[in-house]
Amino acid sequence: MSTDEAKNAIFDSIRRNLAASRPFDAVHCESHEPAAPPPTPPRAAFSNELLIENFRDNFEFVGGKLRVVADEPAAAAALLAIIKEIKAEKIAVSDAPLVESVTGSLKNEAEFVENAPREFLFESDLGITSAQWAIAETGTLVLESDAERHRLTSLVPPVHICLLEAKNLRQTLGEVLELLQKNPSRAVTFITGASRTSDIELTLAIGVHGPGEVYVILISDFGFRISDLEAGDGP
Amino acid sequence: MNQLTTENFDRNARAALGDAQLRGALRNLAVTFGTRRKSAIATVDDWEGLRDRARAIKDETLARLDVYLAEFAENAEKAGARVHWARDGREACDIFLRLLKEREATRVVKAKSMVSEEIHLNAVLEKAGIFPDETDLGEWIIQLAGETPSHIVVPAIHKTKAQIADLFTEKVGIEKTDDVDALTKTARRVLRERFARADVGISGANFAVAETGTFLVLENEGNIRLTTSLPKTHIALIGIEKIIPKFADLDVFLKLLPRSGTGQRLTTYQSLITGTKRSADGEGPDELHIILLDNGRSRMLAHPTTRQSLACIRCGACLNACPVYQAIGGHAYGSVYPGPIGAVITPQLVGIEKAKQLPYASSLCGACREVCPVKIDIPELLLHLRAAIAEGEKEPVRRRTSEKLAFKAYAFAWSRPVVYKLGTKISRLLQKFVAKGDKIGKQNGLLAKLAPPLGAWTAWRDAPTVAPRSFREIWKDELEKKD
Numbered sequence: 001m002s003t004d005e006a007k008n009a010i011f012d013s014i015r016r017n018l019a020a021s022r023p024f025d026a027v028h029c030e031s032h033e034p035a036a037p038p039p040t041p042p043r044a045a046f047s048n049e050l051l052i053e054n055f056r057d058n059f060e061f062v063g064g065k066l067r068v069v070a071d072e073p074a075a076a077a078a079l080l081a082i083i084k085e086i087k088a089e090k091i092a093v094s095d096a097p098l099v100e101s102v103t104g105s106l107k108n109e110a111e112f113v114e115n116a117p118r119e120f121l122f123e124s125d126l127g128i129t130s131a132q133w134a135i136a137e138t139g140t141l142v143l144e145s146d147a148e149r150h151r152l153t154s155l156v157p158p159v160h161i162c163l164l165e166a167k168n169l170r171q172t173l174g175e176v177l178e179l180l181q182k183n184p185s186r187a188v189t190f191i192t193g194a195s196r197t198s199d200i201e202l203t204l205a206i207g208v209h210g211p212g213e214v215y216v217i218l219i220s221d222f223g224f225r226i227s228d229l230e231a232g233d234g235p
Numbered sequence: 236m237n238q239l240t241t242e243n244f245d246r247n248a249r250a251a252l253g254d255a256q257l258r259g260a261l262r263n264l265a266v267t268f269g270t271r272r273k274s275a276i277a278t279v280d281d282w283e284g285l286r287d288r289a290r291a292i293k294d295e296t297l298a299r300l301d302v303y304l305a306e307f308a309e310n311a312e313k314a315g316a317r318v319h320w321a322r323d324g325r326e327a328c329d330i331f332l333r334l335l336k337e338r339e340a341t342r343v344v345k346a347k348s349m350v351s352e353e354i355h356l357n358a359v360l361e362k363a364g365i366f367p368d369e370t371d372l373g374e375w376i377i378q379l380a381g382e383t384p385s386h387i388v389v390p391a392i393h394k395t396k397a398q399i400a401d402l403f404t405e406k407v408g409i410e411k412t413d414d415v416d417a418l419t420k421t422a423r424r425v426l427r428e429r430f431a432r433a434d435v436g437i438s439g440a441n442f443a444v445a446e447t448g449t450f451l452v453l454e455n456e457g458n459i460r461l462t463t464s465l466p467k468t469h470i471a472l473i474g475i476e477k478i479i480p481k482f483a484d485l486d487v488f489l490k491l492l493p494r495s496g497t498g499q500r501l502t503t504y505q506s507l508i509t510g511t512k513r514s515a516d517g518e519g520p521d522e523l524h525i526i527l528l529d530n531g532r533s534r535m536l537a538h539p540t541t542r543q544s545l546a547c548i549r550c551g552a553c554l555n556a557c558p559v560y561q562a563i564g565g566h567a568y569g570s571v572y573p574g575p576i577g578a579v580i581t582p583q584l585v586g587i588e589k590a591k592q593l594p595y596a597s598s599l600c601g602a603c604r605e606v607c608p609v610k611i612d613i614p615e616l617l618l619h620l621r622a623a624i625a626e627g628e629k630e631p632v633r634r635r636t637s638e639k640l641a642f643k644a645y646a647f648a649w650s651r652p653v654v655y656k657l658g659t660k661i662s663r664l665l666q667k668f669v670a671k672g673d674k675i676g677k678q679n680g681l682l683a684k685l686a687p688p689l690g691a692w693t694a695w696r697d698a699p700t701v702a703p704r705s706f707r708e709i710w711k712d713e714l715e716k717k718d
Contacts, residue, residue: 210457
């Protein structure tokens with residue numbers, strides 16, 4: 001097959017050219033010594049209060065809207081308030097258990113559709129997902145396709161609401177990459193704020209292809225207080 | 236309109252210099268992206284260390300590119316992707332055509348991809364009757380206008396909103412408006428229909444991780460996510476230099492690329508794609524094809540100087556920082572990749588004969604090297620290419636006899652203090668006839684008549700006049716004053 005022929009030719013060319021470079025490599029004095037990676041701040045350095053605060057700062061910096069609530073009933077109330085505010089009628093939801101349990105009590109308030117077909121998605125006013133991780137230092141949500149069918153629900157509707165458990169917050173990008181690397185989902189999506197473009201005269205426009213608004217409802221307590229969580233989860 | 240060939244660089248550059256609107260847009264670009272970049276890199280503790288780590292990772296990858304490339308392909312296939320190999324653009328286009336034909340696909344959406352520009356994919360597909368829709372706002376604008384990108388990150392930077400408004404009125408049929416939000420909403424509305432019915436989505440990639448077979452696409456708009464999520468088939472075209480060894484290396488590159496490119500800490504979306512569906516009812520395309528493209532890249536491995544071209548992560552920072560790019564924009568280069576990085580990779584990709592002028596499109600000021608997140612020594616590369624061009628000349632560059640004589644006289648005078656002193660005195664007298672202010676330039680035609688070699692020198696630049704008093708004279712006076 002011709003692509004095998006191409007493959008072999010490419011590998012031959014790589015090896016041949018690298019071999020040709022060897023005499024020059026020896027005298028090419030410039031080298032870029034890999035500086036030691038900066039030490040990762042220990043988890044304990046960030047109390048959960050501080051993590052939430054950092055996340056809030058950075059998430060709001062990119063235009064996100066944060067609601068911090070104590071538990072699932074409070075999350076449902078916060079969600080309902082947003083739904084009413086934006087007058088959402090057609091709502092696409094992901095298959096995450098958290099989304100199911102929080103939206104369960106709101107079934108009479110609007111039309112919630114899980115695994116929504118495309119036609120519904122393109123007409124929907126709101127998409128609701130959870131997130132497997134969130135990065136405080138950048139205000140980023142991280143969604144894994146193996147855990148949740150999130151790709152279209154978090155993208156197609158004009159508004160995205162993410163239900164986030166505080167225990168999934170991490171301070172750095174590096175920490176989250178470490179959690180993902182063992183067996184990355186087929187699709188991992190990092191979301192930092194609303195869809196944006198500056199393609200016309202470098203003027204910022206929001207909501208070009210994805211959602212123009214992103215909300216996070218952060219559920220900060222699951223039966224224990226924030227300080228208990230820190231004690232149990234420390235290094 | 237500029238002719239898009241590198242042979243015409245001089246003429247294109249001169250035309251661009253006369254385009255006040257273009258220069259305004261480029262000034263805006265340099266200031267906006269320059270400022271944003273500065274504040275974004277200040278959010279990293281050790282920016283220099285990060286650049287060194289990135290370069291070390293790239294050096295290590297390129298030194299064993301065959302090993303990492305094979306590892307990437309193996310892991311991507313294990314995860315369900317089908318990997319194809321293309322020696323050049325033609326082979327890559329043939330693979331695209333074959334895949335589209337097999338699927339009877341006619342409706343194709345495209346995410347912004349510089350490598351697809353490099354192989355002129357759209358033109359090839361159009362010849363075969365397939366008209367792909369560019370979905371990045373900037374790319375869509377220039378596709379509607381029948382143009383090419385003038386910047387690798389903001390492709391339509393050369394167009395004003397008034398021009399875009401006219402374009403949308405003519406091609407999309409909207410009422411004329413120069414409200415940027417309204418123009419953006421138009422793109423959303425029109426392209427949504429294209430997304431909904433597309434058979435195939437085509438994307439590039441920013442990084443490909445050998446360890447896991449994952450590749451990443453970074454964006455702000457969401458069109459890449461739609462392109463790679465909605466159609467049944469996803470084809471990704473990836474240059475072989477995009478490989479990085481470890482998943483953890485992404486920590487380094489995801490910190491560098493958005494900060495250097497648009498001055499963001501992270502772009503809005505990163506999609507990390509590893510193979511295909513793992514269950515029948517999972518979301519996303521049924522099939523994923525990865526085309527790995529060489530197209531002249533492996534040749535660049537043959538010398539450590541040229542090899543560093545392959546470390547480039549296409550952030551565009553060198554374009555924004557370059558005084559030449561800032562003055563003439565991207566189209567004058569006549570190449571797919573403009574700016575400093577374009578001036579070094581274009582001659583290597585298309586052959587030095589076809590892009591001889593590009594390595595000279597630089598004052599070697601080094602601004603590009605300063606901002607490059609992977610520390611590519613672009614001035615060194617430019618000189619390397621200039622040397623190659625000079626060596627390739629059949630005859631050494633012939634200097635005019637008058638120029639030779641002038642340099643001989645110059646050398647004679649400058650090595651003899653008495654003659655030097657006398658020479659400066661005579662010059663001071665003579666320059667009165669040719670200087671304007673403190674410059675000798677082409678604005679005074681007399682110079683060309685008086686001194687032909689200097690006349691040639693000052694055709695493109697002004698020479699400074701000899702100072703009214705020399706340093707030695709001033710020094711002597713100062714000493715006497717003190718005494």
